[in-house]
Amino acid sequence: MSIEVNNLTKIYKQKKHQKKIAVDNISFTIPGGEIVGFIGPNGAGKSTTIKMMTGILTPDNGSISINGMNFKKNRKEIMLKTGVVFGQKSVLCWDIPVIDSLKLFRDMYRVPREVFIENMDAFIAILGLDEFIDQPPRLLSLGQRMKADLAASLIYNPDVLFLDEPTIGIDVLSKERIRHFIKKINEERHTTIILTTHDVSDIESLCEKMIIIDKGALIYDGTLPQLKSDYRTTDLEEIIKKIYLAGEKRYEKIC
């Protein structure tokens, strides 16, 4: 499924009538079946944008269209086809064995029996889900919890998957497995994936396209090779550093 974002804006009201423009009039299009890296320094507005694209927050201005559908009219249809993982927060019920949450999602998203079994087998084979499936998330390690969260968001074969910092605080080997799994899902099911991360190697190994935002504004929207040729270097970390630094300088000038 493709995603079209037009003039999206979100303003938070902070203390004493202070307002914070978290997302400032951004527009972009994500074609179906792509993995897009959604990058920006801390506080850039990535999570806020994702919360609007998943229908959690209502934008103050602008529109979001997912395969031509919008949250006002087609909320339920969109939700049935969307998976979300927040690295900083589990989507599973905290005190309940992982398997119960998976079964809940099976019924909630009307997953056919064969599909459920097939997906469970894949999760067990690739993510080693069977090791901790009977335990509640509160007893899991961060990496295990992330795997369980990925499984929970993919059990119903969503067409769009939002991953907000899915590799935060995860060891290299688990990270590798998670990346491999994300790649495989994208190739096999043509799932559109929007990924935010601060880990440059995540982007290098997964993303064809990149969207960079800073202070709520769109900085770059294009492919990874294009970005590299623009900056005449293959060192992505260096490029991102430059972009963030330029953003800070611009901000100092304004103030």
Place this chain on the structure above:
Amino acid sequence: MRKYADLAMIGIKEHTAYLSSVWANFLAKVVYLYMQFALWNALFASNKGSNIPLSHNETIRYIIVATIISTFMECDVIGWINGQIQSGDVANQLIRPIDYKFMIFARHIGTSLARFVIYTIPLMILICIFYNGELFCKKQLACGILSIILAYMIQFLYSLIIGLMAFWLIVTWPLNMLLAAIYKLLSGSWIPAAMFPELLTKINMFLPFRAIYAIPVTIITTPMSAESIRESLSIQLFWVVALFLISEAAWVVGKNKLVVQGG
């Protein structure tokens, strides 16, 4: 339908996840009931009941039935919603293809079922052993059960509305403390509503609280004319409809005001 059964099941499991708190809760109910019992006995012994509108026996029946109902009626919906707003977990609920309110309701039903089995049944057995007298008005029991179901809806909708206020207030506990005290007093779960002073009774006429305890408990424990039963049930029905409409409005407003905490 299965998804609601799953949610109810999760409610049950969540409630029983911490076994020690289950025991503590049950003991608290027994102690509470004993204290109420002792208190009213002492009050009637010293006063001879001259200016109390209910008889000694009626009062004791009232507090026993009110305590039994409270074991499954009381819910944590306000706490759940507040917790979800403060931790940002509410995001996980909003991305699901089910209405948030139905999810909360299904979970609440699950919790109530768990409470019924864990607290209500054992408490009723204890009462059967230690209280020998007619507790219920047998003729009115069917109406009483209907009234409890309506009260259950009112209690849920009321909690939902107060909980949803967190969507725009975020920190609601000072308000909640105040409302909890008002609720406990006016609903008649502590003191039979018939004993309220005139002014309080008048105020209470315009509030939904008495429909949660005072009405069902009175129908179950006190013989009433068919007409006044009908009137009581209509009052409850009115509150179900009114609170439902308010909760829908609170939802529409709240959803747009919601700010999800945390990155």
